[in-house]
Amino acid sequence: MTDPHVDRDVLDTLREVMEDGYQELLETFLADSESRLHELQATTSAKALSDVAHSFKGSASNMGAVRLAALCQDLESNAKDKSPETLAQLVAEIHGEFANVRSVYEDEKLHVHTH
């Protein structure tokens, strides 16, 4: 079954690459993401939104969070043109999507040794 939120193959690869560091990677990503979300919340500047979205997109894609990466890409590309309402809407969607994937990564963290 294909997960529309997280690419499981990516997770398999990461697990293999990171070995003992896998858990740390997950924790770092989650902490990193919290601070990105905070930054997105705190600003209305189009430029700042675009920059944060760019970075967030990068790490999301590395972690296999495909839908989260796509939403960030949307925000990065359209921050200059869209109305504040639309942007606020996008930021909200990113929040929502992160909530979705967060549980996946938390779950990975717990089961890291059982795989």
Add this chain to the structure above:
Amino acid sequence: MSVVTEVSPDGQKLTISIKGRFDFGRHQEFRESYERLNKKPQSIVVDLKEATYLDSSALGMLLLLRDHAGGDDSDIRVVNSSSDVKKILAISNFDKLFDIS
């Protein structure tokens, strides 16, 4: 190729033709033209019909060829020299060592 070599069917006569400038740039080719032969030819012809220029290192190469072919016992003819080339050979008095025409 600016140095063309031809050996007669009986292997007795070697003809070396020089095209363009006969100067130090031809050194390697010129030496190889006679050193690579298995059998020493009895006579050698250096054809300068298409040689446009000849400098003192070319004279040196002719001396090397003469030495290789037996020095005073060598039979080397230098043919088809242009008037400029002939002048250079005349100043050097190389007609005392080579049959020049």
Add this chain to the structure above:
Amino acid sequence: MQAQEPLTVLIAEDSAADRLLLSTIVRRQGHEVLTASNGAEAVDTFERQHPDLVLMDAMMPVMDGFEAARQIKALAGEALVPIIFLTSLTESEALARCLEAGGDDFLAKPYNQVILAAKIKAMDRLRRLQATVLQQRDLIAKHHDYLLNEQRVAKAVFDKVAHSGCLSAPSIRYLQSPYALFNGDLLLAAYTPAGDMHVMLGDFTGHGLPAAVGAMPLAEVFYGMTAKGYGLAETLREMNAKLKRILPVDMFCCATLLCLSFQRRSVEVWNGGMPDGYLHRMASGERVPLPARHLPLGILSAQAFDDRTDVYPMAVDDRVFLLSDGVIDTCDANDQLFGVERLQQVFAANREPDRLFEDIEQALRDFRGQARDDVSMVEVSLLESAQTQGPASAYPESGPSCPLDWSASFEFRGATLRRFNPLPFLLQLLLEVHGLRSQSGALYSVLAELYSNALEHGVLGLDSSLKRDAAGFARYYELRGARLASLQDGFVRVHLQVQPQGEGGCLVIRVEDSGKGFDVARIMERPLDTVRLSGRGISLVRQLGRNASWSDQGRSASVEFFWEIEA
């Protein structure tokens, strides 16, 4: 796959998760990892730890990747430190910015291990290639410096060799482009003990250091033998033999040698492979060519070598002009040679003889636009003052043992007279007598005159009155050569007697020959210091020596020299 040497890789990435992931991948590939979380940190780490390769995120706080890349490239200087931009940038404008900032490649997110490894490997190859190129360039530069220095040293040595003679004499004018000697051109001049002048203009095959190598032994022979009183023929034989011995087969030296004699009002010429020289007769304006009659030096064996010279009469102020092939072989843009005809046009147009060199140089410039760097020209005049320009003594004091009471007799017979010049040998013997050294010039001149009189007028029976005009002059030397070559009988005897006298001593020289003799009384009636071409020898002997006398119908000449011991 070839094992890759571990590199030190700097990862500059602000996202902690990406940084951790990338570090792990790179480390797993066997490299050492340094990390930075912004551009400023990256520059700082680069300066301190000199990583081999940089993986650089474009968007970072504090200092972005573009600026950091620029600074790192500047710090790296000529060495190639590849920078791979980590980016999910897709717009071509942004990618172009990465390249402008000095980026060498891109890596898109999400990271792919295989691609990353391949890129690191490719960049490492590039980095090594650049390092090799730099290393080789530095090596070449070092060798080049080394070579230039060697050339500088060699040039200084050769310049000294070439200028230790009498090139500064008032009768000589010469022009050599600064690197002419280094292109194989050699100009030498020295006085003989009799005050004649020997001049040599030589041109070695080829260019550069090898061409100049032969100059040293040649100069040594030239100066040594000229100082000892050897003539052109002996000097040429020795030079030829020496070059034949030491030079490779394809190297030789074209040369013109001159012996200018004010006493005999003549110039003796040997030209082997040099362009025509010219004897410029000032009275008529005529320029007599002095063509190459011989192969260059260093080609023929001693047996085959031809030392025959040509002798031409010269009037006071007449000039001999020699030049190297750099002049007539100068090419224009279409490979046309300047040539002898153009040179002769310059001669014809020349109004001030003292500006001939300048006129020739100007003509070369007009012809070609720039002068070649192997142009040599020399002009020697027969000056009145040359007579008083005696040579400095070539013989330093060699010790207290000095023979003071002795006599010796020599008889030189036909076969010896053909080839051997006994004068240097006799002079050397006489200069063992310290008191005679200050008179070595006069002594040699007198010996030379008496010997050549005995040989030419006595043994060979040549009539000196032949030499009264230029044509006869040439005829005289032709006959001399022919008769000498076929000489079988005859002799020249030289008796030397040294005796102490008071505080000094006395030398008596007596020279006898097997010839027919001459009318002594008639010759003695002539006034001293005549400037005719013939008969100058006898008046010279009477001026330089004391009690000069002839007996046995002119077949025996005697002259004395005295000296005082200086307190």
